[in-house]
Amino acid sequence: MSELFDPKRWRPAPLLPRRDPRDGALVFVIAVLCFLACLTALGGLAADRAARGWTGQLTGSATVVVRAMGAESPDIAAGRAAEALAGVPGVAEARTLEKEKAEALLEPWLGRDALLDDLPIPRLVTVEMDAKQPATAAALTQALKAAGIDATVDDHSLWIADIERAAGIARWAALGVFLLIASAAAAVIGFATRAAMAAHRETIEVLHLSGAKADFVVRLFQTRFAKAAALAGLFGASGAAIIGALARLAGGGQGLTPVAPVAWIDLVAVAPTPFLAALVAAVAARLAAQGLIGELA
């Protein structure tokens, strides 16, 4: 073996041993943390998309309840209301809901037999808004009043506010969990750095006495843990991406599972994980190493 050693081909070996028995456990822990962080991010994106989908459907439409006045029949009143509403700028289409459908909506409450023909069942008019410039509820109410129709406009704003509030909470919760995981990862890395520095104390001292600057030594540990974290991030992100892909496939053709719609594009969100993990690890290892090196110099 020694005869084969050729100084002309020699390259400097890593100053810290390439393999450390503790590295396996560290990579595992960081990978699990990255996996959880990615799942949180995917969940957050899905919740966001779900909320946007629901509010989008709701903002695009309004429901108007028309009550007949005087001798006018409910159907005629509804027809007039639809006409009046169609003329409002920002309304794409206004349609009366057929009597049968209105009855079907009431049936569960009143029962089939109770639905007498002369019972003044309110008629519904559904309004589809112009997607670009939707009409406001106030504008619709104004138009109905001008036409002398007794009606209530429901533009679903109550629902929308609820959904948006829930989505907002989900977003903040996701961010909170994400930060919590990042700080847990940083703490683990800091701990591992201190352990590694204790294990390699002799190496550090020899480097120090040979004239290595503190930063030279700090960088060794910083690089080492950044690499380990990048690898862990790759594992964690891949795991989360697989789960995300399974959710997407399980969601059927449109990928819109009712609770958390995952899109293929969402999977891209896990891509920066190795870099983020490396960054967090580098900073944590750097701070820990600088703290300990300070005592030497």
Added chain:
Amino acid sequence: MRYGRSTEVLKDVSFALAPGSFHFLTGPSGAGKSSLLKLIYLAERPSRGTIELFGRDVEAIAPSDRPYLRRRIGVVFQEFRLLDHLTAFDNVALPLRIAGGKPEAYRTDVAELLSWVGLKNRMHALPPTLSGGEKQRLAIARAVVNRPDILLADEPTGNVDDAHALRILKLFVELNRLGTTVLIASHDEDLVARSGQPVLHLEGGRLRAFGRSLRGGQA
């Protein structure tokens, strides 16, 4: 100087090593030879007194400048302090690497030096697989590889036979001839006598000088 709250190991030690001089440091075991060397290579700080290196008061040197000072001092540690996970070649290349040299520029020098100390066939070996004498020669090669201005050697011939000891002495003399200030702590009276170099004797925390070329001063 003292360690922690113990009694003073070095009490009355005043000397100056002229640039380019060659001295032996002798004294009974536990006299504080290694401690004195540690003060010079900036591993310990004196509890009182001052140390000047290259004409500068050590305490006044900014921490950011200390690495550059250390690079001008080669040390052969009594316990070698080789890095066990690095090959002999990598151990010797270490100071050059720390100083920021390019591998292409120094690897032939490293190989030559290793051959010179008789480790031509052990370049790729890890220190734990070397004999005591081989480790010692490796430690010496590492200490001299970047032609330090000061060479401090702590018992550099403790583990080698006479022939190797003479060869090592020759290396030190050669280095000294090229301008390096040399200070060798040694028990080897034969070697000290044979070299004919001046001696600093440490005993009871006091330093006495024998032989030529010693001038008074603060240390």
